[in-house]
Amino acid sequence: MVSRVLRRWLPGQHGAWAMLLVPFLAGMLLATPSPWHAVLVFAWLVGYLAAHHAQQWLRLRRNSRNPRAATRHTLPAAVFTAALLPPGVALVVHAPWLLVAAVGALPFAAVNCWYAWRNQERSLVNGLAAVVPACGMLPVAALLGDGSWGQVWRPTLACLLYFAGTVPYVKTMIRERDSDAYRWASWLYHAGALVVAVVLSPWLAVLFGACLARAVVMPVLGRVRIAVVGAVEVVLSLSLLAVLVPVYG
Template identity: 30%
Template structure:
């Protein structure tokens, strides 16, 4: 049995941040904790399975490992589903985007921008699901949770590409600069706190562009940015959406 753990900052942030936003935007309950734990297991299940799919020399140990994570996730989710079976519809909504991720993994093209957007959509839906578990109804807060999560992680995707794999691609430079600028404007239109939360993302996208930073330093800076935006978004949600 083999296991693969995510070695990128973005993966950990996408697991944690949207779910926290969803929890902030709803009434906290124990089922959200069960879902949060299950969500980690689901991610490990998918990550190990996709890693197996893209291998040229298949190692069945990763399939066994992924099935173990799936079994743990299923056990954790049983009380959540019994409490409100409608959570299953959110998982169904994730499936088409998961199929896209599977396609790109099988073609060893996981860096494709569409693959990134599909993954971001899945994690943003997870935030909406966390909110639903706390409210047991479709609520306008879910729109904020999805939009803020999607807006942030798309910007992060553009930024990281300009710093590593597309750092010589001028089109990505202006796409990143333009997206982050519009993102800050859109964030301020929602609320000043959200606008402030997105300002560091714009600054780092412009100031750090072209700097010869190693991936580890880029990741450390992103951890700081993720913590900052989580605190401000959490402050906005708890004060203005509840």
């Protein structure tokens, strides 16, 4: 019963949680952690859950033949939205500039809603649109502490490079495993990301070299279990966090 409720209320996209948490944790640890970071991460995760259910409501409302299919997302969307309001208001009162950051994320959320409505959530553009605000949490979390723009732009760029690369790579492992075009696009992207990483930091170059290697090797191994693909990404995401904090802290 509990597992059924959790499946209904929590998204099954496990890879999204690393993208939601790693940039936030990096930003928090690059600055001075404070109780406000706990409020921020709660609001961030609850906001993500509210947006997820709203997008699923849009998708099913337009595309499902069952007129009641969308209604199962109504209550979760309402509950998570209500849960977002108190911490959201408290954060804006504490740091009014956070409202500007939230407004800046709205165009990307609108793109995600559009693709959900079109039933094209697996689109490459939709995935990349989700990466930007997630990585934007790094400077937000850092500036909520005592971080500065000069300190955070490099780790933010590194996060963008890494998580943007996961979008075409994962497609080469699942939905586009037979597409030569996607494989080449993924390989070329990771090669370019490695060049940028070399400029940013030797330690990042090692990590992005590993990312390039997995982007080249994993798709040619044949069918790899999704659990294995996810486990590799968890390890690389945590490795990114482990590199960013000491290098830029």
